[in-house]
Amino acid sequence: MIEPQPDLDNTSVFEQLWGITNELRQKLDARFELHPDPSTKDLQNYSTTTGDAQGSLNTFSGPEIDWLVHSWIRNPKLGFSNMHLTIWLGPQIRVPHLAFVFATVPQLFFYIDYVPRTDLYIDLEYLDRYYEPVNQTYLMLQGDSRFEPYISKTLYMRQAQSHTSLCYSCPVTEDTLSLVSSVAHEMMDRWLTWVDEAEPVAESKRDALSERDLFVRRAVAERDPDNKIAVRLFGAEMTEKLVRSLWGGDRPK
Template sequence: MSIGPTTKSIAEMVAERPSVDNQDVFNALWNITTELKEKVFARFDLQPDPCSAAYQPYGGGDNGPQGFLSTFAGSEIDWLVYSWIGTPNTSFTNMHLTIHVGPQYDIPHFGFALGTAPDIFMYMDYLPRTDLWSDVSYLDKYYTGTNERFLQFQSDGRFSPFVSQDMSMRLYQSPTSNCYMVPPTDETTAIIRATAHEMIDRWLGWF
């Protein structure tokens, strides 16, 4: 049975359960993010941007929030962010692998985020470079292959669709965006890992 959509904000969910030690879950999710990042770096020649050099890592004083921020660019990739922030031992973490493609391609940008609030938050999407309402050929080309996985998540009662309270965030998502809250288990983490690799492998195959 589906547990229905999640309409609470991340802040509200963390406030309800503020002291969950999620260090092991964080480690697993950060490993997934790093696995994807390594696949990207094996394909593209990317150079670090000095703007983030001072934030590797940052924070963490008196057991407070901490994080890691690294940014890169190259001839085919305009901007890549590989980062995390949070307090893994007290409920909240957030990590990103965000990749903006160079203008010589029409390939969608790659949007990816995982985190804990304190259940797992997951977001995986291909960010369109055109208006999908009017460019149906672009929709068919880049999103048909993701539709089956989207429908699988929609019918899996463990994964609660995360509905952002911010309208602009909902607007930015594609019709097959995978954005969910899910309790952390070995099985759900394995599903997230498999989907993440499926998403990055398909995206890399478009170049």
């Protein structure tokens, strides 16, 4: 994934993908009150000593959102980039969390998912309400030969995905980029409607939901096999700090 790629400059692809995350972020800013978290202020711009690899990690929270991450890392010489926009809601509602990951590896990779907050094996009302609407999109991409399903070799990462997660690699073309952008906005718009229509969670159940959310967020960040890429790019110490920042390990108590 991060071995040298001869004469590969995908800066324009990175900029297009980062532009998609910014469009999605604008929709969040229009809907939610968000405040920068001071624990990641020093990560707004970081790089290796040689400057070959750079990154930016910004985190936010607010009355309705417990933790939001908007970040990117890249090494242009390797044709590698990775960017995240992940939104973890507070326990006042049970709407799924929302995750976007886009990358060049150097092919286009994307992962978009509604992160479950309950047991989908038995909570059938939750399954039908939040996952049936995306099933046709999932099946559409499954049937498109341009998109190759990405199956993680790591058991927990597969466990953490819903059964309608959109996780694929594909060639970088104008058509595939346009489709990915369209699907991403569709996922965001549907989710925002759910947030607006959500019933409140009983006060007595919010602590348990918050505890579960934090456990999942931390486990996903710490068990991500791609952390080894960050180690190669930025070293173990910086990677540990970046991983803690993804789940909010350094945020003020």
